[in-house]
Every structure is written in C-alpha cells, then in structure tokens.
Amino acid sequence: MPQKNIWWKEGIIYQIYPRSFKDSNGDGIGDLKGIISKLDYLAQLGIDIVWLNPVYGSPNDDNGYDISDYYSIMKEFGSMEDFDELLKGLHDRNIRLLMDLVVNHTSDEHYWFREARTSRNNPYYNYYHWWPAEKGKPPFRHSHFDISGNAWTYNKATDSYYLHYFSEKMPDLNWENEKTRQEIYEMMRFWFKKGIDGFRLDAICYISKDTTWPDVREEIKVKYDNDWANYYAHGPHLHDYLREMHEQTLDGFDVTTLGEASGIDINEALLFVKEDRKQLHMLYHFEGMMLGYEKSGYKRPDPRGINLVKLKKVYTAWDQVFEQDGWGTIYLGNHDQPRMVSRWGNDTEQFRDTSAKMLITFLLTMRATPIFFQGDEIGMTNIRFKKIEDYRDIETINMYKYLQSQNEDLERFLKDQQISARDNGRTPLQWNATPNAGFTEGKPWLKINDDHTYLNVEAQEKDDRSVLQFFRQLVLLRKHKPLLVYGRYELFDAYHPQVYCYTRSLENEKLLIVLNFFAKEVAYQLPYEVDTEPLVNNLLTFQMDGSIVTLAPYQALIFGPLPADVAPLREQETIFYKQYTDTKEKESGEPIL
Known part of the structure; x- marks a missing residue:
C-alpha cells in the first residue's frame, strides 16, 4: 500500500526552546515576543512546522515540563495575547505550530494537586496515584530525576505517598480515573480550537499504570535489563487511552501528534502509528540516540565513539517499519540531547562546518519527517561546562548530588557531561558576535558559548558557503524532490x-x-x-x-x-x-x- 501524501509527512520540523531562542525584554530569558521578532528568519529557513517547547504556566522545576496551569502562558514568556500573535504570525507565513504537552504528570503547584494533597476525601485526590501509609512502604518505583531514586514521596496531610516518575515536584496523573482523562481532553480541545496544528506529547507512553502495584524489580532486571523506561511504557491500558484521546480530541481537526516513545522498541512502533489504529500520527524513538553511550547510571560516552555499522542498522530497520504504513521521524539532537555536531560530527574548527553540513544532508535525505533543533542550522556546538555550578538542568544537578553521596568519581562525571549533558543543547541561540550573542540585553539565564563571536547567524547570512546557507539549499531540494519524502x-x-x-x-x-x-x-x-x-x-x-x-x-x-x-x-x-x-x-x- 503506497503512503498517503499529507502535510506532516512532507514538513520539516524546527524545534524552538523558547527560554533560549530570543529575549525581548532584557530579563535574560527568551520569550514569545522574541520569537515573534524572528518570524521572518524562520520563514527564510524554509521550515514548515515549529515544535514549541512548553510555554504553559509553570514554576520551572524542569524548565516548563512541570505544568501548573494548562490554560495560561508562563509569565517569563509573556501573555496569551502574545501567544495568539505568534500563532497568527506563523500561519501568515505558512508555518504550522506543534505545541509541547505533558499529560503524564503536572507540577505539584497545579490546582489539582494542591487540592489533592489536602485530604483523601478531596475529589482531586483521585487525579493522582497514591499509596496509603497504613499499607506500609509502597512498592519500589524508580524516579528518573529524584536523587534518592525512589518515585514515591510522603504527604503528611493525607498520610499517603504520591507517585512521580520524574521529580518529586512532578506528580503523575491518574489516567485510570475517567474524570482526569476528560479534563485532559477538554484542555487539548481548547488549544485545537485556538488553531494550533498539533501536539508533541512528552512521556506519553508512561500514562498507563498497573494499579495493582506489583513488586517488579526482578522482572525489570531480567526482562528489561534494568531499564525502567521499558516497564513504564507498557502499562495495561496505554493503547486504550491513546485511542480514546484520538477519538475525543483529534477527530474533526486537521492536526497531528508526535509522541515521545521512550521505552518503545521497533517491533511495537506500528501499534502506535498505524493509520487504522487511530492513536498517534508520528513518534520518535531513542534507539539511535543511545548509540555511543556505555551502560551506566547516566549517559556516559563510549571512548570508542560511534559505530557507523550499528547506526546504519538502526536507521535502516526503522525505515523498513514504516515502508507501507505509519510514519517515522528522524533527529540527531533536541532539548534533551547535546549538540548534533558535537555528538555525531566533529566540532573542531577544521571540521565543524563540514560535518554539520554532512549531518544536515543525512537528516534531509532520509524517509521520515526530519526534526532540527534551534541552532542546528548554523552548526552550534556543545558549551562543555567545567563546573557543576554552571549547570541549570535538574537531570545533571541531581545526578551529581547522587554520585557525590555515593563517593563516585565526580571529575569523570563532569567530563562526561561535557559530551552528553542536556544543557549543551540549551545554551542561547547565537544571533551575532556581541557579548550576549544578540540573545539578550540582560544576563542570560544560561551561559552563552564563547564561540558565538564567530559562530552566529549574522556572520553566516553573509557567507554563501556557510552552514546556514547550505541548510536552506537542502531544504529547497527536499521540497522540490518528492522522492526525498516518499521515495x-x-x-x-x-x-x-x-x-x-x-x-x-x-x-x-x-x-x-x-x-x-x-x-x-x-x-x-x-x-x-x-x-x-x-x-x-x-x-x-x-x-x-x-x-x-x-x-x-x-x-x-x-x-x-x-x-x-x-x-x-x-x-x-x-x-x-x-x-x-x-x-x-x-x-x-x-x-x-
């Protein structure tokens, strides 16, 4: 069966991390007005879809992935009027908007949880997962962010423990409760009615839980090779909920969904995106991104580097999965990854531009929707912080504290983080050679890479052989060659x-x-x-x-x-x-x- 032509297969996605894109008011934090000021730049890139990282109300325990109000805009980023202006500006330039949405958990400052933690009799108590203290210690579940590694935190007012697969400030929502699901669907419809073009769904494979709460430590050790993400991604009602979500929110809108498929392997991909299953439209996997890392408690680079034979095997296999049905994506970096050219190419002065262009060629000539992260188009590189004090990412900071408590080799950890830390990809976009790279007139929330004095948008706009100009040319080639999409x-x-x-x-x-x-x-x-x-x-x-x-x-x-x-x-x-x-x-x- 030939693939059906549709805009989200043909589009090129450009991911914007708003905190680091462009600051308009001098507070050192990127914002919506900053993005609005660069809409013509986005249009000139030739991209079709913007994936916007979370801009909802949030206390920023995890840079917006801890949402405290789904119906408002984070104050640091602006107002709902700014959002409406941004959406219109994108649409006026024929660019669609994909909003990042987290529905596996909320912030502990969300109204639902503030109410839930007051009493077991509160109607919002069932919006979250709890373990009554009278039953003893809850069965162990692993937290990706918590320093103790334990995903249960005690709440005195209810004399019970709440579940959080990530930080203790990010309690997991109870999808097994129908009222919770209906609240989520209503919220999604609100944004679709506003005119957005879809959602990138964070940690979406984690939403279903086995609420019999069995002790699964031995199962995870044997069946999942100690990978908790694999267990979390296989809840008993996951596909039921995704199908219900599709039916109640997507039907009737010309929109798309992109699911973060942590814990899902290649044999399960079509269960999520096969057209007649009506669940998700696209997903992105982690198999390729984990190449070149050793197995350890954190992403530790393998000193042998990248094995190209394995890389070809992974991306060829994923291509074959979607040859007849479903659709895939391809990426080499995002807000959860280091810089593409530092990880997969070579960021030395001699080879940085050449390897960046080679990686751009790879992404734009594979059969999948390509996703670029802001700065990829100019070949931005890892900043390679030397001190823990320079980091802002909860993942790096908490892992450092944990290793410190275990008397582990902190010097090696910091050296490894220079390659793999998420903050490498989150440094502000480098617009020009001025002291703050044209990003802000204030103090940037995260340090700016010193190489901005020569690696920046303004310089590359003037250079016909720059990475930026090459990116634009390859985008045009893909648009004029349907075989690069469907071939x-x-x-x-x-x-x-x-x-x-x-x-x-x-x-x-x-x-x-x-x-x-x-x-x-x-x-x-x-x-x-x-x-x-x-x-x-x-x-x-x-x-x-x-x-x-x-x-x-x-x-x-x-x-x-x-x-x-x-x-x-x-x-x-x-x-x-x-x-x-x-x-x-x-x-x-x-x-x-």
Whole structure:
C-alpha cells in the first residue's frame, strides 16, 4: 500500500526552546515576543512546522515540563495575547505550530494537586496515584530525576505517598480515573480550537499504570535489563487511552501528534502509528540516540565513539517499519540531547562546518519527517561546562548530588557531561558576535558559548558557503524532490565502517547519497555509474576516477537524478562484512553468525 501524501509527512520540523531562542525584554530569558521578532528568519529557513517547547504556566522545576496551569502562558514568556500573535504570525507565513504537552504528570503547584494533597476525601485526590501509609512502604518505583531514586514521596496531610516518575515536584496523573482523562481532553480541545496544528506529547507512553502495584524489580532486571523506561511504557491500558484521546480530541481537526516513545522498541512502533489504529500520527524513538553511550547510571560516552555499522542498522530497520504504513521521524539532537555536531560530527574548527553540513544532508535525505533543533542550522556546538555550578538542568544537578553521596568519581562525571549533558543543547541561540550573542540585553539565564563571536547567524547570512546557507539549499531540494519524502530507501554497503551510502527512488527517478561520517579520507566505489558532477557537495573539492570517488573527511555527496531502473555496477559488498565480523569475533571471542 503506497503512503498517503499529507502535510506532516512532507514538513520539516524546527524545534524552538523558547527560554533560549530570543529575549525581548532584557530579563535574560527568551520569550514569545522574541520569537515573534524572528518570524521572518524562520520563514527564510524554509521550515514548515515549529515544535514549541512548553510555554504553559509553570514554576520551572524542569524548565516548563512541570505544568501548573494548562490554560495560561508562563509569565517569563509573556501573555496569551502574545501567544495568539505568534500563532497568527506563523500561519501568515505558512508555518504550522506543534505545541509541547505533558499529560503524564503536572507540577505539584497545579490546582489539582494542591487540592489533592489536602485530604483523601478531596475529589482531586483521585487525579493522582497514591499509596496509603497504613499499607506500609509502597512498592519500589524508580524516579528518573529524584536523587534518592525512589518515585514515591510522603504527604503528611493525607498520610499517603504520591507517585512521580520524574521529580518529586512532578506528580503523575491518574489516567485510570475517567474524570482526569476528560479534563485532559477538554484542555487539548481548547488549544485545537485556538488553531494550533498539533501536539508533541512528552512521556506519553508512561500514562498507563498497573494499579495493582506489583513488586517488579526482578522482572525489570531480567526482562528489561534494568531499564525502567521499558516497564513504564507498557502499562495495561496505554493503547486504550491513546485511542480514546484520538477519538475525543483529534477527530474533526486537521492536526497531528508526535509522541515521545521512550521505552518503545521497533517491533511495537506500528501499534502506535498505524493509520487504522487511530492513536498517534508520528513518534520518535531513542534507539539511535543511545548509540555511543556505555551502560551506566547516566549517559556516559563510549571512548570508542560511534559505530557507523550499528547506526546504519538502526536507521535502516526503522525505515523498513514504516515502508507501507505509519510514519517515522528522524533527529540527531533536541532539548534533551547535546549538540548534533558535537555528538555525531566533529566540532573542531577544521571540521565543524563540514560535518554539520554532512549531518544536515543525512537528516534531509532520509524517509521520515526530519526534526532540527534551534541552532542546528548554523552548526552550534556543545558549551562543555567545567563546573557543576554552571549547570541549570535538574537531570545533571541531581545526578551529581547522587554520585557525590555515593563517593563516585565526580571529575569523570563532569567530563562526561561535557559530551552528553542536556544543557549543551540549551545554551542561547547565537544571533551575532556581541557579548550576549544578540540573545539578550540582560544576563542570560544560561551561559552563552564563547564561540558565538564567530559562530552566529549574522556572520553566516553573509557567507554563501556557510552552514546556514547550505541548510536552506537542502531544504529547497527536499521540497522540490518528492522522492526525498516518499521515495524508497535502499542501503548499500551496510558493513562499510566509514561510508553511509543509500538511494532514494520514486517512479522514474533515483538519487544516490554518499556520506563520509569520519575525519579520515576514504576511497569508495560507487554502486552506480554516474556521468555528472554531484547535485550536492558540501565541499569545494571533488575527486573521482571512474566509479571510485575519494571522499574527504565528512564529505556529503548527492548524485542524480539517475534513471530508476539503472543497473548497479556491483553486487552488495562482502569484504567489509568479513572485516566487520572478524573484528567482532576478536572482541567477543565468539564467531558472529
């Protein structure tokens, strides 16, 4: 069955972290008026959809993901009138708005919870999950953010414990209570009636709980390899609730949903986004993002770096899942991740721009809706804080406190955080070379990267070879080539350790994409004969001898268009498979089948 054409498949998503985008009033915090002042910049990028991180009322325990009022705008960000102006400004420029929404939990300062914690007889008590103290200690549940690791916190007034999968200031909502669900659906309809174009749904796979509260520690150890996210994402009524949510909020609106699919594996993806199941439209997975990390209590970078063979395997497998039904997304960074070019490319002065362009090429030529995080379009890099005092992220701060309490190696942790910490991606957008990068006239809420003096929007606007100009050109190419959206994806040389090569083809046209993911030159035999120079080249140089192309470090090439029925020059390679398996046998001591 061919894929149906629709705007959210064809669109390019640009994620705005409002706190760090543009400050309009000098308080050091980005705001809605700041975004409004840059609407023409967004339009000139060519993006189609803005994903806006939470702007609802919030005390900011987790930078807006702890919502205290779903019907208001956070004071630091502005007013509802500012939001209405922003929405109209985006729509006037043919850009749709996807709001970030958290319905797994609220802030403990939300009216519902303030009422719930006063008495067991309060009607809002059942809006949350509680464990009566007379039953003894609650069964252990892991908290992602709490320093103790325990997801239950005692509340004296009710003599009971409340559940929080994240911070103790973010109590989990009780979706098993129908009144809770109906309140949520009513709120979602409020925003749809305002005219927004969809929601990105945070932690959405966590909403269903097994309220028999079994002791699951041994099950999680054996079945989920100590990964609590996997357990949390498999509540007994998850799909029932998503189907009900779709029916009561999405039907009748031309909107989309993007679900954060933490804990969901590739075999379950279609259960969420297959069209006839009427649950979510898109989801994004974490399998690719976890490559290059060791298994530990936090994201610890693997000193061996990225294994390209594994990366190709992951993204090829996810492409195949959505070949006939459902739809996927692709991203390499967001507000929960470090900077794309620092993690997957090379942020040294020599290779930063080239590798940023190569990664942009990858994202815009895969079959999925691409998601870019603000600053990706200019190749922003990790700030690499050296002191814990520089961090603002609850995840880093609480993990530091926990490791400190366990007498762990704090120096190593801080060094690892220079690669993996979320605050690396949250530093303010670098508009120009002025002291505060054109972000604010006040003191920025989070330090600005020193490289803003040469890495900024203003400088790249003047440079025809900049990352920004390359981004715009590739966006235009994707828009003019339907095959880059709906075309078939075919991988070549799956076991080549350095080159990612694939084609996209639709009807009578084919494009060949060749990417060097490393800082080393490599000679590579193309799988097809090409008789023209590349359609896209992220470097000025180009070397080719017959079908052998010499790829410079991080070089990205797109050849075509080729005839859809063009015959390959060779069979799929075997030499790199042999080299790969030999290496794996040496590492593991066992033969690879």
